Amino acid sequence: MLKRGDKIEGKWYKNEYTILKKIGQGGVGTVYKVVDYKGYIKALKISEDIMSLTREFEILQKLPLLDNIPRVYEIDDWVYRNKRYYYFVMEYIEGNNLKEIINRGKLSIKDILGISLVLLEMMNKLYQLGYIYGDLKLENIIINRRTKKIMFVDFGGVFKKDGCIKEFTPTYDINSWGIENKNLHIERLIFSTTMLIVCLITKREYNPFRTSMKKMLYIVDSLNISEKLKVFIKDGLLNKFNDINCYIEGLKALLIESASNKTIISNDIIINLIFLVSICFLY
Template sequence: MELPQLTPASVIEGRWSKNKYKIKKKIGKGGIAEVYLVEDIKTKKEYALKISKDSISINREYELLKKFNKIDIIVKCYEIDDYQIHGENYYYILLEYIEGENLKKYRQQKYLQKNTIIAIILIILKGIKTLYSEEYIITDLKLENIMMDKKNRQLKIIDLGGAVKKGETVKEFTPLYDRANWKCGERVAEASYGIFAVMMIFTKLLLKENIHPKKENIQDVINKIRGLGLGEEIEAYIIEGLLDQNKSVDYFLEGFKKLYRQEQGIQQQMRILLKEKRINYFLGFSIFSFCITIIILFLA
């Protein structure tokens, strides 16, 4: 879908709100929309402006974002409007601007410890559980749609375009996170569909290599997981999430809470051991220095 290329410093004005926004730069692009960092001419506040030619898709996403506005992990949405360029109508929603990177870029730039990755998965599971309680499933959950907010140190899901009612057919998906592409289930919006995507996110955060259903099968992925030396419990939860369609979100939430506590305990033990090692090193060094001093005095 062809969209106008908005240049920095150009201004768009909402047809109905009459609010004006100055374009600063393009920050994202999807199948039917593009996202720009903009500045409100009046308040000088920065926002993310998502623009599309598809009014139905934009209106649907706006309604979903407003419906779930109180869920912390969901990006905040403030306005919907349209504007004209060369006689053509374009539609936009105004979103909070998240200063940071999506999880895919964040993972590429930084080394993530196992307990950090488990914490990320816990936060995502808590977020989708709230959506599930409202009878909605996010069917296009992926690393690129989850932002790491540097300023507020939060995770934010920035795209609800793929969210549908439970039981409906999945229409928006990415092959890597779609269980049907891996021959692990049907393309139906249900809790297990979302859990599969979360476990594939977990797998992608752990692995340093690319995986794709066109190149590998699910057993290949499981073998790669087992080759990481994560421990039997973590491996079991990931594999269950990929293959078992009968486990609930609560089951995985409780399991990952347990895993997180265990990892925190291991890290605490490592810190204690490291501290003791340093103390022993300095104590040994001090005794050695004392002995050398005595020998020097004796020989003097």
């Protein structure tokens, strides 16, 4: 919709933003890299859907103490070609998302397990604060180039514990794969984290409407990884973990084992194990 050089001026705050480039597209809106009137680089998410955009902005405002999410600054509206759009301005995170990273082939098993552990604990922390991150996907997770922290950058799929799911990605949704479950958040968390591990290892995401779980298990069995990791992944996909702490401890054990096994550690380590632990805000 917008191109480089286009300007947006808010109706209420009158702040002007100049479009630099498009950086993302989701179910709710489009995200642009912009520069404000003071010359600061920021991100701007714009949409015609005032309800969804306002809800996302308010959730981000309520989570200011979590340093793994972008800060938000203001919400406003703007008229363009006789149509009203709504937008909010947030911190711009310079870095690469996980999809871009795996396309470059720079993740070892150690990296993948470490990233998955941090993401799981981030989502679990959100849950403890009363929110569920429902739209997990590789494009929504960025590794900050400056701080090396793992960041969530799209909160359109976040909802309150007692609310309805507004957005979700079928790849990481246990129900979309037809796996029997009790509709507990812990089950969804474990399944989505396990599927993330598979996607990062194989460097692709899977469509549950085109790929069966039987096929997924075959793919796992054919991977060049340890038997322990294969069993862990299959148990996670088939919803055999009853306790999230048991899953976390199992993931940590596999991470430690991968760090000590030189045969499966690549030279292109993006995130050091010790650093991963230090940046997780649960520690």
